[in-house]
């Protein structure tokens with residue numbers, strides 16, 4: 001009987017991509033993939049270690065797996081293993097530790113483990129076989145690792161130095177997903193602005209990759225996940241503008257709107273440099289969606305520095321601001337900095353920023369609704385509310401939209417104007 005494997009994924013888009021890859025590998029090698037809440041022979045938790053909360057969740061899921069089937073083999077994979085070390089993680093009742101770099105060998109790792117164990121007669125019966133959900137948007141991992149060493153971040157220690165896939169490799173995988181029906185592609189990595197820098201002899205950068213992806217028949221949209229402000233030059237923006245499928249949605253991580261905090265964070269730009277990148281994008285694209293991340297309560301962040309961040313966020317006029325409270329990570333420079341901020345202050349600063357985010361998001365959406373510009377929506381999932389289901393999708397500038405018409409299909413692209421209906425934005429087809 002086949003062994004059954006249940007997965008739980010935590011953390012970033014790169015982790016989700018790697019979870020799906022491991023699932024695919026195991027399914028192709030005769031394992032049955034079952035839901036995580038079901039009794040399985042093997043539980044694989046693809047862990048995250050970006051914050052203390054992520055560490056805690058990783059531990060909780062490992063314990064939950066053991067409780068679901070005490071005789072199952074528990075596998076901890078990913079960043080929690082890389083940052084904690086295998087001895088520490090084994091203390092959580094884990095049978096196998098898989099580092100990030102070993103995920104691609106999941107099949108031989110399990111085979112080797114079981115080679116010394118039972119003959120397989122103790123397998124649980126797989127009640128349901130879970131195939132990968134059909135989605136229309138696909139994350140494609142194009143690089144791993146990061147050389148930036150922001151003072152608060154543990155990821156370079158967990159993921160290592162940058163390592164880019166070749167354009168050829170990414171293209172062949174993208175074609176495979178086009179054949180499966182995917183229409184939107186998101187080149188993803190730990191730091192995609194570094195794409196190709198580790199292979200200077202190839203002379204292939206992010207633009208070459210995006211252009212090559214756009215030349216594949218069936219690729220309808222390409223969305224960039226997160227960019228470093230420093231990569232945005234006039235020629236970079238013009239190149240992007242010339243790629244029809246490129247969505248006018250740019251996520252530029254800001255982290256702080258105070259130059260002194262940016263310096264302590266070891267970010268490699270100033271607020272002026274950041275604003276220049278935003279201006280270039282706005283000169284090139286017609287009111288693109290600019291989104292960002294902010295960390296509140298970085299060590300030593302004064303009231304004045306926080307005010308500077310608020311003012312800067314207001315000045316940029318983001319579509320969305322993702323707010324994170326600073327989380328101490330052992331082994332990072334920021335963990336050793338004086339002036340650690342209390343949770344109460346971090347919480348209050350986050351609340352203020354989230355309030356501003358709500359306002360800015362509404363302003364952006366209202367502009368789209370009022371200018372009655374025709375929006376193109378790629379339909380994806382369905383959502384149930386009050387006993388009625390509606391298909392949802394995203395515009396090219398990443399506004400979530402509900403389609404009130406019955407009978408639409410996932411993967412369909414519909415065009416129309418946007419309207420507000422209660423809390424939702426709906427599309428009126430043309």
Ligand code: SF4
Nearest residue numbers: 146148149150153155
């Ligand atoms: S750019 Fe900074 S925050 Fe992002 S992964 Fe690299 S070190 Fe971490």
